[in-house]
Amino acid sequence: MSAKLDPWGHYAIEDYRKLLEEFGISPIDKILGLLPHKHKYFERLVIFGHRDFDIWLEALKRGEKVAVLTGFMPSGRPHLGTAMVYEELKFLQSLGAHVKIAIADAEAYIVRREDRSEVIRRGVEFVAHSIAWGINPDNAEFYYQTAMDNEYYRLIQLFSRKITTAEMEAIYGDINPGKIMAALTQSADILHLQLDKYGGYKYIVVPVGADQDPHLRLTRDIADRFEQELGLKRPSSIYHKLLRGLDGNKMSKSRPEYAIHLDDDPETAEKKLANALTGGRATAEEQRRLGGEPWKCSIFELYVYHLIDDEKELKERYDECVNGKILCGQCKRIAAEKLRKLLIEHQKRFKEVITSGIAEKILKKPSF
Ligand code: SF4
Known part of the structure; x- marks a missing residue:
């Protein structure tokens, strides 16, 4: 550091x-x-x-x-x-x-x-x-x-x-x-x-x-x-x-391919998740035997920060990972579904805000 x-x-x-x-x-x-x-x-x-x-x-x-x-x-x-x-x-x-x-x-x-x-x-x-x-x-x-x-x-x-x-x-x-x-x-x-x-x-x-x-x-x-x-x-x-x-580095607006944007369509977001860095092992057999490493995983981070509100559900997701009960492919599909829901709901509200003109109204434009 x-x-x-x-x-x-x-x-x-x-x-x-x-x-x-x-x-x-x-x-x-x-x-x-x-x-x-x-x-x-x-x-x-x-x-x-x-x-x-x-x-x-x-x-x-x-x-x-x-x-x-x-x-x-x-x-x-x-x-x-x-x-x-x-x-x-x-x-x-x-x-x-x-x-x-x-x-x-x-x-x-x-x-x-x-x-x-x-x-x-x-x-x-x-x-x-x-x-x-x-x-x-x-x-x-x-x-x-x-x-x-x-x-x-x-x-x-x-x-x-x-x-x-x-x-x-x-x-x-x-x-x-x-x-x-x-x-x-x-x-x-x-x-x-x-x-x-x-x-x-x-x-x-x-x-x-x-x-x-x-x-x-x-x-x-x-x-x-x-x-x-x-x-x-x-x-x-x-x-x-x-x-x-x-990709495991800081999520940045200047590296759009590694970030989930609030205006990404759900299919694009899903493709990005499919390529995400996880804490999974090299093979399915190893993952079942040793469990995954959620503390290294960008998908688990999404669960913690945005996709799971309920503490019990988060703990279950964690336990399933470390005990090798779930593989990364399936886990990513669960995350993708949650993300799809989040994006669709957010984008619907965004459209309503834009249509109302309120953002434009309350943000005073510079005069030069
Ligand atoms: S099972 Fe899920 S939480 Fe565990 S390493 Fe794979 S993607 Fe990450």
């Missing part, structure tokens, strides 16, 4: 325990009792770590204003990894939190060098998919970074004054002007909500994949440095494990 996490990289993180130690992320299992109600991601430790999420939960309990901020870089089509963040937002919203979502068009333009008009078009789709997944638009705001106003951009200028290149290198490793700009813009995304103009929320939580922790470390440092001047407070964060692609 490298000493640096790369939020713009494409690798999967193997050892989450090491991540907790190395970067000082707190384990989530110690604070599960503070959650007002359960969610499978917490129960299964898919969300494995946090920074100050207990402080956020206590503020929620006291009835103080709490908010959630996250961002999506629309550099491809949303996939089941993106849907993990939708799922977390839906859960946090169900606790009563206000949700704000940045469409990171500036970052897609700067870091991924994407065509801006295409990015703007995709932003609407990301919003429509989030609503189709279950995010309530009545308690959510969505914005393009480049549609924000002067106060937000003023924050980026102010932040740049108190951050050195050496600090950026220590956090991100390889850095260039574009990445510095993108990182400070993300800090403005997270912290602008604390300004009175944007609601004055002091307790912000950011749900992200583990690879995004560098942005949180930077933003927390910045908040400390601007506490006196701007009244900023450190944001909290929760970290989920990355859903691996079907």
Whole structure:
């Protein structure tokens, strides 16, 4: 495991325990009792770590204003990894939190060098998919970074004054002007909500994949440095494990053949599953004798993250695998059927959201 996490990289993180130690992320299992109600991601430790999420939960309990901020870089089509963040937002919203979502068009333009008009078009789709997944638009705001106003951009200028290149290198490793700009813009995304103009929320939580922790470390440092001047407070964060692609690497929008996209037709998705990396043995005889290795299996990961809600059913699937009672071909067919159902239902809702025009209406377009 490298000493640096790369939020713009494409690798999967193997050892989450090491991540907790190395970067000082707190384990989530110690604070599960503070959650007002359960969610499978917490129960299964898919969300494995946090920074100050207990402080956020206590503020929620006291009835103080709490908010959630996250961002999506629309550099491809949303996939089941993106849907993990939708799922977390839906859960946090169900606790009563206000949700704000940045469409990171500036970052897609700067870091991924994407065509801006295409990015703007995709932003609407990301919003429509989030609503189709279950995010309530009545308690959510969505914005393009480049549609924000002067106060937000003023924050980026102010932040740049108190951050050195050496600090950026220590956090991100390889850095260039574009990445510095993108990182400070993300800090403005997270912290602008604390300004009175944007609601004055002091307790912000950011749900992200583990690879995004560098942005949180930077933003927390910045908040400390601007506490006196701007009244900023450190944001909290929760970290989920990355859903691996079907080849075992990080599921990425830029490697579509190894990701299940939310707009994949069920037949395409089924073909992708058929070629997925599993924890199966070399031969059927060996698998019956030794059992499979679900902890290495991208299909089992789909069960855990998206396809099986019921704990008993998940345990049965696990036991059948490790006891060699099921072979991967059959197991993939079960997963494909569940996935087909999920995609058909989601796509039906997506179509309704698009037809209603709500995503277009609530996402203010940049003026230039
Ligand atoms: S039986 Fe299923 S869970 Fe087990 S390794 Fe094969 S595909 Fe994965």
